[in-house]
Amino acid sequence: MRQPGRHFLQIPGPSSVPDRILKAIGQQTIDHRGPDFADVGKAALDGMKTIFKTNQHVFIFPSSGTGAWEAALVNTLSPGDKVLMFETGHFASMWSSMARKIGFTPEVIEGDWRGGAEPDRIEARLRQDTHHEIKAVCVVHNETSTGSVSPIEEIRKAIDAAGHPALLMVDSISGLASIDFRFDEWGVDVCISGSQKGLMLPPGLSFNAVSEKALERAKSVTMPRSYWDWHDMVGPNSNGYFPYTPSTNLLYGLNEAIEMLHEEGLDQVFARHARHGASTRAAVRAWGLEVLCARQGDESGVLTAVLVPTDYSADNFRATTLKHYNISLGNGLSKVADKVFRIGHLGDFNDLMLMATLSGVEMGLEKAGIPHQSGGAQAALDHLKQSTTCPSDTQNS
Amino acid sequence: MRQPGRHFLQIPGPSSVPDRILKAIGQQTIDHRGPDFADVGKAALDGMKTIFKTNQHVFIFPSSGTGAWEAALVNTLSPGDKVLMFETGHFASMWSSMARKIGFTPEVIEGDWRGGAEPDRIEARLRQDTHHEIKAVCVVHNETSTGSVSPIEEIRKAIDAAGHPALLMVDSISGLASIDFRFDEWGVDVCISGSQKGLMLPPGLSFNAVSEKALERAKSVTMPRSYWDWHDMVGPNSNGYFPYTPSTNLLYGLNEAIEMLHEEGLDQVFARHARHGASTRAAVRAWGLEVLCARQGDESGVLTAVLVPTDYSADNFRATTLKHYNISLGNGLSKVADKVFRIGHLGDFNDLMLMATLSGVEMGLEKAGIPHQSGGAQAALDHLKQSTTCPSDTQNS
């Protein structure tokens, strides 16, 4: 049976791809060694610098974000090197598992999955590391499994306060282009990102933003690497080309995405996500449910993870909403599996799409028999009414 | 400034075109005289019979719906012929103006624009017409300017009760494929429709469903015609071809649309529209506003026209919602200009899109300063929760 109308893809990524980007991707593939390609490649490489807010280096891989995690590690570490990682949730755990699997020595600061990484705990651990065995500090900017944000700028300050030379490596796969991120200003050394979140593309491209310091480090570390090797990229990239066949059609889409983000304005994009996060939390409170992120100020503008009451199944709820209301919500992962559902409010999104989403959640709560108070959608609507949407209003306020 | 997210095109047509149809339309044009075209043409002509629910004739014009109005008249009438038309609203008026302009003699039964055509008034007039000067009765099935539905089956019965030989000609431009219509069963002689409403296509195709009786009549009437001539169509159509170049790419889309309608099931489509109309009226009541259609049972599942309080401008309200919430609403036409706005809930539409729409209306009422009660969106949501959506539920209930 056909479900009428648009599907609402409200998982925390991939986000719904706007028509402009789908059309860009659907253009005919060109010769990636030919003269016309240079413009495509340069626009992508230069454009991504404006998104990361860096004047240093950006590398683009034809891969999922997982590949860019691996790239960050293998370019900056030698086999056995120790890295300090903060367990903000499932994706932070996965990254440390990968580090261990490929031969590094991750040390994990455990977290409760209800907030971002904590700068003071990082600083304390670094101060103990008097021999500077820790080569990098790895944190997740926006933890997609929990909806919590880590204070990257404060973590940089914590590292500096500890007088420690470790690189700062940040996974902003789901944060970039949705919430504020400033590579150069915040002193990040490597930032990992992917195409299918704030960049509004299908999955298939990943990114490393890289500081001069990290690029220099890459010259001396001994981890074997080829596909992910930054230094093989530098030469061809300088003319808009790549050392091996790039994902041409996704690059078409990326250039369209960068243009769209700048048309709206990055600050406007960030404000929109923050406001939608706040409206969503207003709905959750009105339903009488609990937001997973419990540390005030760490709540994400990208997604909101919601705890269902004990003894109820979040996955059953999600299956019900998908079947009855044509909306996909994100599932709980590993230790919060079946206990939370995640509402993605990222990407090319607006007030009316948020109201559709929260209405779908409220209808699904009712249909699935999850104990809750009616009125969450209206609470979000009231929050939206009281906050600003129109750019000209913003300028005046 | 780019407005993020999807635009909500909630005018009562054109309705938002689903991606499947846009992709179909975007296929390469083929030779409309070549062997492959026959399949395209036949699928369209036969498929439209299943939508009109007729075993008689369907003709497809490369034109807007206005053209199909003209086609209906010029094929069935001789210059000066009298037609009885019921003024349900702006579009009924326009159709009678056209009839007069091209040389016929429309007699208009005046209406208050707050309900459908009234069978008893039609019957009464026909009984007076003892010399059968009236050659056709023309009514609008779904009056797009008011959101009122005319009872076609009862009008047929009224004509028969009067023992009058007039043809029954029905404009179902905005009704077809959204609300129940049965050409053969209801005894309609000519039905006019267009592509951009329930058929979910862009504008550019129009239709005449034609009874044997009307086709026979066309042989004897003397109105000059060429582009619109049904009898020129009959021969080529029998093999899937057309007498002049058809709108090939829109026909691709039409075939996709017909397939989508049958995938969902026409009864399911009609039930969906009816339920969305009822939910919308629940919202309007909760806002403390008035629905233009005042005759119970005539309310449309296609659109709802809403009166704004005296001294307020509906057009200003619409401009506000467009600017701030990225949603297009329909304007009031001629005698209700600036007094009503129209909410389209037709086409490829679902519960979440309706909630987005009504949330946009509620936010717009607030932003534009239209006196109203908050809570309409929630009232619609509650109505949706209490009524059935899932096809399997339907079958069980």
Place this chain on the structure above:
Amino acid sequence: MRQPGRHFLQIPGPSSVPDRILKAIGQQTIDHRGPDFADVGKAALDGMKTIFKTNQHVFIFPSSGTGAWEAALVNTLSPGDKVLMFETGHFASMWSSMARKIGFTPEVIEGDWRGGAEPDRIEARLRQDTHHEIKAVCVVHNETSTGSVSPIEEIRKAIDAAGHPALLMVDSISGLASIDFRFDEWGVDVCISGSQKGLMLPPGLSFNAVSEKALERAKSVTMPRSYWDWHDMVGPNSNGYFPYTPSTNLLYGLNEAIEMLHEEGLDQVFARHARHGASTRAAVRAWGLEVLCARQGDESGVLTAVLVPTDYSADNFRATTLKHYNISLGNGLSKVADKVFRIGHLGDFNDLMLMATLSGVEMGLEKAGIPHQSGGAQAALDHLKQSTTCPSDTQNS
């Protein structure tokens, strides 16, 4: 069985639609009464003036070209009015049949279908018409059934030389945007065109370019009309809108087409078509076959009609090339049915596509057993080599 590779649609229209235009058409439909539409409408109306080369009036109909023929007649003539038409081929005949069918009195100057309209014969006839009963002279600019071009400028001079007030009405459905046409400079009163030829769109839009004189004439003529009425268009068009729902998505495509034509440059477009026509004739000569257009200087850059030897079937040949070589060629119409095939070399076309086309024809001649000399493709290739392609070359030569 799937035929691999691209289909070559080498009929004389519809021409193959470029991807840019298909993508434009595939964009979401917008509110044709909303503020954003005005830009679309104005770009189309103003843009078409640059294509017709007129500062007077252009009207756009959602219809096939046939509709625009009817529009030209019904806006400028009263019932029974006499028009002088020149029978250059099948389409000229069809137009005169339409004129007769809707109540005018066409007088046809017979032709042999092997050249364009003859100014001297038109002048001679007009000189006899001392009472100025002839209200319009109707000629086909590029006769799509024969591949012959009529000398429009000379026909204007002939009318003037005869001192006759008849309007000059020109069908340039298949000529516009492929071969030189100058509405104002040549003194044309009405020009009819369509979307699916030089404009590279799918079928579904048609055009009337209209002189002040013709528009003034429209005020006094008594032919009933509504859909085609120019005067209903003038008001809304002045702001970029239309009196009834326009074919929004085809207008998107039209604006893209106009932009593409100007990117290449109209003179460049005309030179390209002329050169391809000449190369095609070189191939035909090398095959030992005969071009239908026998009057030197009247050969078309749009298409070339080729006579097959007596006792051979052009239609069988075309079916063979379609089945074996994935190329559609145009058929012979009415009195040259099965005697000629037509090679379209119009629209978004280049040297390599022409060589593909002529190679397909040569292979088809062989496969279908049509007596011919091998080597036509090579003759065309040699012709192409010796003539100029590159714009910078053109400027230097």
Place this chain on the structure above:
Amino acid sequence: MRQPGRHFLQIPGPSSVPDRILKAIGQQTIDHRGPDFADVGKAALDGMKTIFKTNQHVFIFPSSGTGAWEAALVNTLSPGDKVLMFETGHFASMWSSMARKIGFTPEVIEGDWRGGAEPDRIEARLRQDTHHEIKAVCVVHNETSTGSVSPIEEIRKAIDAAGHPALLMVDSISGLASIDFRFDEWGVDVCISGSQKGLMLPPGLSFNAVSEKALERAKSVTMPRSYWDWHDMVGPNSNGYFPYTPSTNLLYGLNEAIEMLHEEGLDQVFARHARHGASTRAAVRAWGLEVLCARQGDESGVLTAVLVPTDYSADNFRATTLKHYNISLGNGLSKVADKVFRIGHLGDFNDLMLMATLSGVEMGLEKAGIPHQSGGAQAALDHLKQSTTCPSDTQNS
């Protein structure tokens, strides 16, 4: 300046992407963890087995083909392991460079770049390797830099004849789905491929077909790996899912491509490529030029590399054809740089596109002043005429 008409992308990959595949790729991204995705994933994984002709394993990576080279090596080898590689051309060289870079010990059998890998030389070397230090034999099936094909089945026999346990790893990035390949029947252990050649997709997906033996070997080798790890794939793949975010939209395209290949029939696809290779060589001979592949029987159906006369620049010739004739040809790589140009005749291609291509080459030779005989295009055309195209003919002959 806009170049009119279609661009001919006649490099040996990426090949021109058919509209059906571009449309498939342009569909909305879905939840790669949701229930609907399983069908997409399974269709891709199962479908690729039919293309590789294997009942063993296929893994799909979001990466370029280079990544699949790395995947093949890191899953089957331990650091320092020796591999025997045959230098058929540039890509074989690149693969051995990669092997060395990431810590293996490639031993290269040198070749003259004018034919495929030689089974007897491989057998001779393996016989010397009495301690079985060589862990794998790596050969390129279709060497994209030279247009030569290696006899994979004979190489398998050579390995077996030597009684050597080395794995047989084959790069068929540019061969798969264009020329015959039979993973199971030929006893291949790992086959590497990519999306942008015979599969007619944009670049961005790569593949490993893997034998049971190779998958077993992967359990014991010690090379660190994560992104490329086959064993992480096995579990999720069994249900149609992937261990990390797949390239959803390219998978849509892949499924369309697999369907298209089976619609035509793989044998038909291979015959088509072989015939086009032969026609191309007929053209090259007629021009009086030399095909790079000098070993009879090794000539590729995918591409033809052509030597330009000494003292002439192949790259200048290619720039000329691109500028004047809107066709991209492949360049010579490393030791044949500027000495050869490469004509790609792979992917979704047909007789008329080949004639367009060869006509473009002939015009370019003339324009660039490369000494040659005219008549190559005609020679190819004659070859095409004399050989079979139509599937029904094939069946009858």
